[in-house]
């Protein structure tokens with residue numbers, strides 16, 4: 258069937274973090290969920306479950322594991338085993354549980370900034386220190402500074418590396434060669450690789466996601482991979498995610514830690530949604546990817562033609578677009594405040610993702626095209642007034 262991603266659905270008054278946390282006239286293009294209705298088979302499966310009318314504690318059926326295994330095989334060409342799967346209420350609870358299981362307070366955890374900011378709390382809440390391997394911005398896209406990475410990984414206090422594959426917010430899909438080099442360095446210094454692959458299905462044409470664990474047997478056995486259907490199918494509120502751990506010794510530790518944190522109880526609706534998504538959601542996803550591609554390309558043309566003061570870091574993955582606003586000469590926090598106050602548009606301030614995110618903004622483009630057009634016009638209005646004002650101040 259043909260899905261209509263242009264359809265505008267009012268999300269106000271649905272307890273939506275994105276829509277209900279700011280005034281009515283604010284257009285929200287920030288937190289990472291989508292303004293699209295999910296795939297019909299998922300809605301039907303949930304409706305069927307609702308009709309039963311009893312929502313007691315749930316157990317995980319075989320069909321759930323089979324759906325997860327089959328998704329890995331058909332979308333990512335990687336054969337995982339059912340017994341490698343641990344379930345959890347979310348990727349962030351999983352990361353916290355893993356950090357807790359594999360570190361002692363005072364240990365260090367490596368990340369690559371700028372990066373999704375909740376990694377920080379998973380580390381510091383476990384009384385560990387954050388060590389940053391800053392990604393290198395070459396004016397167009399981001400690369401890994403391997404020399405710096407190796408030097409940081411060689412610190413014997415560094416026990417875990419939390420790796421974002423593909424990367425939020427810089428939009429990189431890491432190559433096999435990059436994955437391999439990271440894997441080799443981590444193995445050399447006994448650093449466990451915890452891979453966040455929550456955005457793995459949202460890849461633009463021309464790029465291909467490679468699961469870190471699929472690169473080699475060594476990568477597989479020295480890694481823990483966190484995934485979820487939540488970003489792909491817009492199911493974040495259902496609190497259902499999986500952790501893939503091939504190494505049996507690690508798996509026991511992860512399971513114990515999830516239990517200690519009570520993050521392992523399944524959500525009755527999440528189970529049904531995941532099964533339907535992974536068994537019957539491909540048609541919807543392929544159409545979503547075409548639509549997102551159109552949104553991404555629209556944004557790139559708009560910026561190039563109408564707001565050339567900004568520069569798009571063209572994403573290879575994710576519906577989150579990272580833009581360089583450093584030429585405006587004002588801090589990204591101040592710019593976001595202006596965009597919010599004057600433009601009535603809510604986007605993310607890049608500095609929230611680490612110091613090197615200063616001078617950048619992040620915009621969520623997973624919305625009907627009409628919202629994107631409106632958002633771009635609001636952004637243009639603020640940038641033009643801010644930019645012109647700065648120029649005039651310089652003249653004075």
Ligand SMILES: Cc1ncc(COP(=O)(O)O)c(C=O)c1O
Nearest residue numbers: 289347348349350373425453455
């Ligand atoms: C890289 C990354 N990891 C994890 C999450 C959140 O995952 P969860 O809602 O399953 O805790 C997000 C949400 O934006 C994300 O971008």
